[in-house]
Each structure stands twice: as structure tokens, then as C-alpha cells.
Amino acid sequence: MKTLREYIKEADEKGAAIGHFNISNLEALHGIYNAAKKLNLPIIIGLSEGEEAFVGREEGVALIRAIRERDNYPIFLNADHHYSFESVKLAIDAGFDAVVIDVVKLSLEENIAVTKKCAEYARKISKKENRDILVEAELGFIGTSSKVLDKLPEGVSEATMTTPENAKYFVEQTGIDLLAPSIGNVHGMVKSGNPRLHPERVKAIREATGIPLVLHGGSGSMNEDFVACIKEGIDIVHINTEIRVAFTDALRKSLADNPEETTPYKYLPAAVAAVETVVEARLKLFNNLK
Numbered sequence: 001m002k003t004l005r006e007y008i009k010e011a012d013e014k015g016a017a018i019g020h021f022n023i024s025n026l027e028a029l030h031g032i033y034n035a036a037k038k039l040n041l042p043i044i045i046g047l048s049e050g051e052e053a054f055v056g057r058e059e060g061v062a063l064i065r066a067i068r069e070r071d072n073y074p075i076f077l078n079a080d081h082h083y084s085f086e087s088v089k090l091a092i093d094a095g096f097d098a099v100v101i102d103v104v105k106l107s108l109e110e111n112i113a114v115t116k117k118c119a120e121y122a123r124k125i126s127k128k129e130n131r132d133i134l135v136e137a138e139l140g141f142i143g144t145s146s147k148v149l150d151k152l153p154e155g156v157s158e159a160t161m162t163t164p165e166n167a168k169y170f171v172e173q174t175g176i177d178l179l180a181p182s183i184g185n186v187h188g189m190v191k192s193g194n195p196r197l198h199p200e201r202v203k204a205i206r207e208a209t210g211i212p213l214v215l216h217g218g219s220g221s222m223n224e225d226f227v228a229c230i231k232e233g234i235d236i237v238h239i240n241t242e243i244r245v246a247f248t249d250a251l252r253k254s255l256a257d258n259p260e261e262t263t264p265y266k267y268l269p270a271a272v273a274a275v276e277t278v279v280e281a282r283l284k285l286f287n288n289l290k
């Protein structure tokens with residue numbers, strides 16, 4: 001099987017992006033995988049620190065590995081938004097395929113120091129264990145909360161967007177494989193509508209850094225904005241909030257419709273199907289499929 005790095009390159013050459021979807025449980029994983037398999041597309045499953053604590057670090061690795069090996073399917077596991085070198089190290093040691101070090105709240109120089117340490121550790125373990133662990137870092141603030149928001153998070157503005165100059169310096173100093181820039185994107189879904197994305201900034205950052213870019217906070221963005229950004233150099237798109245909303249709404253309805261039902265495998269399939277529907281639509285968009 002090709003490595004995740006190779007799948008990213010392939011997506012880039014096709015003008016497509018790989019979908020990254022977060023899970024908190026097995027049901028969401030099934031919904032996401034059903035959609036990916038139907039379209040025969042590689043996929044990345046994300047576990048943030050909070051999600052990882054709930055699912056279990058080793059359990060998460062075992063789940064993804066079981067599917068990958070049973071079906072010979074390109075499904076990969078990413079440690080999404082890990083906030084320290086220590087938690088990145090635990091994820092790498094447990095067998096994650098990729099990690100996101102997020103120390104964007106530190107100063108630029110401190111961010112560089114921690115991120116570089118993560119990248120060096122990933123290199124060392126990749127070499128030692130014959131793996132290819134990818135390290136991603138974030139530059140420019142995009143908020144932290146994957147939920148439905150009343151208003152734009154504080155500190156997210158045109159002024160905090162990533163500049164090509166900073167991005168180039170950051171990538172050179174750290175040696176990361178993937179960069180998550182701030183280009184108008186924001187974590188979570190803003191009730192009044194998410195801000196517009198800036199494809200021209202994606203293009204400039206991509207040209208300055210030369211590495212694949214990752215779009216976080218994809219939930220709630222407009223379809224045409226996604227397509228434009230993918231064309232300009234976004235190779236992975238993160239979707240989390242939309243899945244959480246679909247899962248929870250479907251589960252609430254299922255429980256309300258069947259108040260006597262106590263068998264989880266009878267009231268949960270509606271939530272699995274709702275996740276599948278969201279993911280299928282997003283994957284089609286990211287891969288230029290009708």
C-alpha cells in the first residue's frame with residue numbers, strides 16, 4: 001500500500017483533497033468508512049486530545065489498523081491538535097500515522113522550538129521503525145472549538161491570518177511535512193455563517209513553502225470556497241463539527257421516535273447513516289465527483 005505522503009501527493013496532482021474526519025466513537029468511524037469505501041477514496045481519521053482520551057489511544061490505533069489490514073484499505077490515523085511535545089510523542093509511540101502539533105498560542109519562536117522537536121522525533125522513529133510519520137503544525141489562529149458558535153471566536157481576524165513570509169520561515173525552521181495556515185477558516189460553525197476563505201492566500205503560502213497545506217475548520221464553509229482553495233494547494237480538508245451535529249441530531253431523533261428502545265445497535269444506525277451522508281457529500285466535493 002502507498003504511504004499517506006504518497007496519497008497526499010496523488011491528491012495534489014489530481015487537484016483533489018483527502019478528507020479528514022474526526023471521531024469520538026466507533027459509530028462515527030463506521031459512518032465515515034462506509035462513505036469512503038463507497039467512493040473508493042483514501043481517508044484520514046482524526047483524534048484530537050479530547051477525542052483520543054475518550055476513544056482510547058491504543059484502541060484508536062487498533063481500530064484503524066484492523067480496517068486497513070482486513071480490507072487492504074488506505075485509512076490513516078492522525079493525532080489532531082495535540083498541544084504539547086509529550087502528547088505528540090505518546091501518539092507517535094502508540095502508532096499514529098500523522099500528528100498535528102498545535103502550539104499556536106505560544107510566540108512564533110516558541111512555536112518553532114516545540115514544533116521542530118516534534119518533527120525531529122517523528123523523523124527518528126520513522127527511521128528506526130521503518131514508518132513514515134507526518135508532522136503538521138498550525139500557524140495563525142483559527143479558534144479552538146469544534147462546535148456551533150454564536151459568533152466568530154475572539155482573536156480570529158484578517159490580521160491574524162498566516163502570511164507567506166511567516167509560513168516560509170516557519171516551515172524552513174521546523175522541517176514539518178504539512179502546514180495548517182489561517183486563511184479565513186475557523187474551527188466550529190458560526191451561526192450567522194462562516195467567514196469566506198481566501199484562495200489567493202492559499203496560493204501564495206503554497207508557493208512560498210512548497211509543502212502540502214491542510215484546511216482546518218472546514219465545517220460550515222461554502223462549497224465554492226473549498227473548491228477554489230483545493231485548486232490552489234489545499235491537499236487535506238478537516239471536517240469535524242458537521243459530523244458531530246449530524247450524529248447528535250440523528251441520535252436525538254432516533255431516541256425520541258423510539259422511546260422504549262434500549263438496544264444501542266437498534267437506535268444508533270440512524271446516527272451512523274447521518275454521518276455517512278455528510279461524509280459522502282464532502283468527499284465528492286473534495287474529489288470533484290458528481
Ligand SMILES: [Zn+2]
Nearest residue numbers: 081216217238
Ligand atoms: Zn483543526
